Amino acid sequence: MAKTSYLCWSLLTFLLAFSTQSAEMPLNMTQGVTEISQQVYDLHMKIFYICCAIGIAVFGVMFWSIIHHRKSKGVAPAQFHESTKVELLWTALPVVILILMAIPATQTLIAMEDTSEADVTVLVTGSQWKWHYKYMDHKVEYYSLLATPRKQIENKLKKGENYLLEVDRPLVIPTGKKVRFLVTSDDVIHSWWVPAFAVKKDANPGFINEAWTKVDHPGIYRGQCAELCGKDHGFMPVVVIAKDQADFDLWIAQEAATQAAAKAEELKLLSMNMSKEELMALGEKTYMGYCAACHQPTGMGIPGVFPALKGSKMALEDLPAHIDIVLNGKTGTAMQAFAKQLTLSEIAAVVTYERNAWDNNTGDVVQAADIAKAQKP
Amino acid sequence: MSTVTTDPHAHAEHEHHGPAKGLKRWLYTTNHKDIGTLYLLFALTMFFIGGAMAMVIRAELFQPGLQIVEPDFFNQMTTVHGLIMVFGAVMPAFTGLANWLVPMMIGAPDMALPRMNNWSFWILPFAFSILLASLFMEGGGPGFGWTFYAPLSTTYSSDSTALFVFSVHIMGISSIMGAINVIVTIMNLRAPGMTYMKMPLFVWTWFITAYLLIAVMPVLAGAVTMVLTDKYFGTSFFDAAGGGDPVLFQHIFWFFGHPEVYIMILPAFGIVSSIVPTFARKPLFGYASMVYATSSIALLSFLVWAHHMFTTGMPVFAELFFMYCTMLIAVPTGVKVFNWVATMWRGAMTFEVPMMFALAFIVLFTIGGFSGLMLAITPADFQYHDTYFVVAHFHYVLVTGAIFSIMAAAYYWLPKWTGHMYDETLGQWHFWCSLISVNVLFFPMHFVGLAGMPRRIPDYALQFADFNALISIGGFAFGLSQLLFVWLVVKCIKGGEKATDQVWEGAEGLEWTIPSPAPYHSFTTPPEIK
Numbered sequence: 001m002a003k004t005s006y007l008c009w010s011l012l013t014f015l016l017a018f019s020t021q022s023a024e025m026p027l028n029m030t031q032g033v034t035e036i037s038q039q040v041y042d043l044h045m046k047i048f049y050i051c052c053a054i055g056i057a058v059f060g061v062m063f064w065s066i067i068h069h070r071k072s073k074g075v076a077p078a079q080f081h082e083s084t085k086v087e088l089l090w091t092a093l094p095v096v097i098l099i100l101m102a103i104p105a106t107q108t109l110i111a112m113e114d115t116s117e118a119d120v121t122v123l124v125t126g127s128q129w130k131w132h133y134k135y136m137d138h139k140v141e142y143y144s145l146l147a148t149p150r151k152q153i154e155n156k157l158k159k160g161e162n163y164l165l166e167v168d169r170p171l172v173i174p175t176g177k178k179v180r181f182l183v184t185s186d187d188v189i190h191s192w193w194v195p196a197f198a199v200k201k202d203a204n205p206g207f208i209n210e211a212w213t214k215v216d217h218p219g220i221y222r223g224q225c226a227e228l229c230g231k232d233h234g235f236m237p238v239v240v241i242a243k244d245q246a247d248f249d250l251w252i253a254q255e256a257a258t259q260a261a262a263k264a265e266e267l268k269l270l271s272m273n274m275s276k277e278e279l280m281a282l283g284e285k286t287y288m289g290y291c292a293a294c295h296q297p298t299g300m301g302i303p304g305v306f307p308a309l310k311g312s313k314m315a316l317e318d319l320p321a322h323i324d325i326v327l328n329g330k331t332g333t334a335m336q337a338f339a340k341q342l343t344l345s346e347i348a349a350v351v352t353y354e355r356n357a358w359d360n361n362t363g364d365v366v367q368a369a370d371i372a373k374a375q376k377p
Numbered sequence: 378m379s380t381v382t383t384d385p386h387a388h389a390e391h392e393h394h395g396p397a398k399g400l401k402r403w404l405y406t407t408n409h410k411d412i413g414t415l416y417l418l419f420a421l422t423m424f425f426i427g428g429a430m431a432m433v434i435r436a437e438l439f440q441p442g443l444q445i446v447e448p449d450f451f452n453q454m455t456t457v458h459g460l461i462m463v464f465g466a467v468m469p470a471f472t473g474l475a476n477w478l479v480p481m482m483i484g485a486p487d488m489a490l491p492r493m494n495n496w497s498f499w500i501l502p503f504a505f506s507i508l509l510a511s512l513f514m515e516g517g518g519p520g521f522g523w524t525f526y527a528p529l530s531t532t533y534s535s536d537s538t539a540l541f542v543f544s545v546h547i548m549g550i551s552s553i554m555g556a557i558n559v560i561v562t563i564m565n566l567r568a569p570g571m572t573y574m575k576m577p578l579f580v581w582t583w584f585i586t587a588y589l590l591i592a593v594m595p596v597l598a599g600a601v602t603m604v605l606t607d608k609y610f611g612t613s614f615f616d617a618a619g620g621g622d623p624v625l626f627q628h629i630f631w632f633f634g635h636p637e638v639y640i641m642i643l644p645a646f647g648i649v650s651s652i653v654p655t656f657a658r659k660p661l662f663g664y665a666s667m668v669y670a671t672s673s674i675a676l677l678s679f680l681v682w683a684h685h686m687f688t689t690g691m692p693v694f695a696e697l698f699f700m701y702c703t704m705l706i707a708v709p710t711g712v713k714v715f716n717w718v719a720t721m722w723r724g725a726m727t728f729e730v731p732m733m734f735a736l737a738f739i740v741l742f743t744i745g746g747f748s749g750l751m752l753a754i755t756p757a758d759f760q761y762h763d764t765y766f767v768v769a770h771f772h773y774v775l776v777t778g779a780i781f782s783i784m785a786a787a788y789y790w791l792p793k794w795t796g797h798m799y800d801e802t803l804g805q806w807h808f809w810c811s812l813i814s815v816n817v818l819f820f821p822m823h824f825v826g827l828a829g830m831p832r833r834i835p836d837y838a839l840q841f842a843d844f845n846a847l848i849s850i851g852g853f854a855f856g857l858s859q860l861l862f863v864w865l866v867v868k869c870i871k872g873g874e875k876a877t878d879q880v881w882e883g884a885e886g887l888e889w890t891i892p893s894p895a896p897y898h899s900f901t902t903p904p905e906i907k
Contacts, residue, residue, distance in 0.1 A: 062721060070727070078723040081662050086719070105756055108756040234831075304514065304535055
């Protein structure tokens with residue numbers, strides 16, 4: 001007896017612990033921060049309540065039957081087995097309910113798909129496993145990568161508040177303006193999803209999809225890639241910062257200036273040589289950010305999927321082929337073209353790093369000018 | 378099906394035609410009961426192999442962070458778990474039930490094409506050996522999801538893709554042969570007097586399912602072949618760079634895939650329609666409307682495939698068309714549920730294990746139907762799509778739907794197959810453990826999905842942690858509960874209380890007129906249906 005009550009109590013505390021902890025976790029769809037996301041939420045709740053009502057009615061009748069019409073109560077079974085009237089009724093009634101559901105759904109859908117008259121247009125490009133944003137009306141574009149440290153994922157460090165939902169450079173959009181997203185992909189299919197906007201659109205390679213949002217309140221909104229896109233599908237979050245128009249204008253002007261300056265700097269660097277130590281340091285940083293997901297931090301790759309760089313013929317001998325594959329990728333494989341993703345000096349550094357790290361020790365030093373030369377036909 | 382005349386001597390005459398001895402019996406058998414048994418045992422084995430993969434998935438998702446497996450292997454587990462459960466567990470289990478029951482229900486001596494029957498079973502173990510062996514290849518097995526969307530399955534997949542394609546081909550050939558056999562048997566071997574509208578509903582639902590199989594399995598074969606040639610022979614069906622379209626793949630796949638989900642649920646409707654009247658001791662309400670509802674569901678299933686693809690970027694008109702058609706499916710499905718409830722109404726019910734599983738099926742499948750209706754609403758689907766809400770939905774219709782109906786069928790006909798009653802207490806334990814754990818497993822998935830957790834991810838944000846731990850506990854409990862079923866079946870084969878011919882007080886139909894266990898050859902002289 002004492003044992004049983006102890007068991008009951010521990011079970012109860014366990015369940016209570018669960019319910020208090022999960023108070024932090026939302027149980028329902030977000031209402032979001034746009035008019036559309038609010039409409040979607042309302043639609044969702046409306047259908048949910050209709051389903052609940054139907055469920056209570058049907059299961060109610062069923063359980064009434066289970067409780068009262070049982071053999072142990074000594075009832076004799078009725079023998080009726082047909083009624084056209086009833087059949088017609090429970091065919092027609094659901095049709096009416098469905099029409100009532102379809103009307104608001106149709107209205108919301110038509111509003112969601114109207115991407116005309118946008119104020120700002122952003123090209124969103126997915127690739128394994130990062131997002132690229134390009135502002136069509138400004139000279140601003142950049143990649144947005146997962147910012148959660150590897151060590152948190154491997155359970156070697158305490159996980160941060162926004163674990164797996166944080167990026168190095170979020171997308172920035174103005175509030176109160178219709179922002180149109182053109183969504184596409186460089187490799188496999190991804191899906192760009194921000195729950196707070198009720199926007200989820202597949203990024204199909206070779207095709208461009210459209211979506212739009214109009215956010216009323218400044219804030220940080222987080223989402224994830226929703227379509228299975230390979231190994232690191234769980235590790236390509238979306239973060240969007242909504243700023244009011246004045247802040248956005250300031251930000252985009254600064255960003256455009258910084259990017260223009262970086263390009264000018266890049267050209268200047270062509271005539272300068274970096275030291276091997278500098279190249280190795282920059283190379284390691286770039287490698288870990290862009291290459292290690294597939295080729296692994298150890299350079300060993302994953303046998304049968306991603307080739308090893310350690311001791312590979314290309315990394316030890318054929319330098320022109322090595323530079324070419326980093327610049328242009330290899331068609332028919334997962335190897336991407338990095339020419340537009342990385343700067344010349346980053347590519348030079350990463351090639352230098354790959355030729356000298358993990359006992360590759362070729363002693364080769366590659367400079368930005370070498371890369372620029374290789375790029376020109 | 379009302380009055381049946383059988384000649385008791387007809388069975389005795391054929392007793393010398395008993396089964397061969399040893400392994401050869403099973404390898405060379407053309408007997409529908411032996412082949413049915415083989416299918417069912419194969420399905421049970423695959424259920425545990427696929428289940429073991431689900432345990433790996435749930436163990437990794439028990440806590441945030443990567444603990445047990447690498448993301449690459451995690452993807453292989455979700456992929457092969459799906460393939461095994463769909464093509465290795467649910468479909469062969471239904472084919473096994475069809476083999477055992479269709480001839481006995483229509484008064485036929487065997488399936489119409491017994492040698493093809495043997496062949497359609499025996500290629501299956503090869504198909505699944507190939508698929509499972511690919512997991513041990515360099516680069517691992519298929520990791521692109523059971524839906525194998527291009528170009529992830531073409532340009533970006535490992536070399537095991539070729540093995541995946543061939544094993545799916547073999548599964549498809551097996552299913553098509555099985556379906557042809559069912560159709561030919563039902564059309565030609567019905568006992569005199571058994572008109573189409575006198576067939577038991579299990580026979581009807583399988584008849585319609587077989588047509589669905591013949592219609593869509595070749596489409597799947599086409600899809601995997603195009604994946605094969607895109608990957609290895611330089612075609613560009615799904616590659617925009619060569620003039621193809623990756624979304625075309627999804628149209629082809631789901632044109633197969635949506636009828637496929639009805640292939641996995643229509644026979645379940647047939648099973649529940651057999652069990653509920655027996656234990657309510659009252660004839661099935663609305664037999665004819667059940668047949669019409671099943672046919673309408675089958676026809677509509679060809680018009681709704683793109684509701685799996687609302688986020689791929691379709692014209693508004695197409696989105697509206699597929700939304701309306703999908704919502705329409707709720708009507709015939711509703712009719713079925715209402716008919717079952719009406720059958721129970723004013724019956725005299727008892728609650729043996731088959732009835733318990735059938736009742737759980739009705740409630741939980743309906744919950745899966747509700748979430749299906751919610752998913753049909755395109756604007757809301759943009760939020761639900763590819764989240765755990767979808768995972769919850771299709772596990773409610775497939776586990777507490779299809780698999781619960783298979784369990785119900787196993788308990789219902791086990792006495793007829795083995796000649797012994799199963800252990801009722803053990804069966805009730807199996808039922809209640811399964812019922813509770815399956816809901817702990819799948820119900821919270823609705824919440825994590827609505828809160829924004831995408832499917833097919835090996836690691837997740839911290840706000841999903843508590844529910845995922847709970848889901849995993851439910852998963853382990855559900856997996857362990859199924860061991861009770863194995864124990865029960867072994868016990869029932871070995872011995873137990875002798876079953877009567879009719880087995881269940883309220884049971885009606887030809888299979889209950891022959892002895893238990895059913896003789897190796899039944900209905901060698903056709904019974905006459907008046």
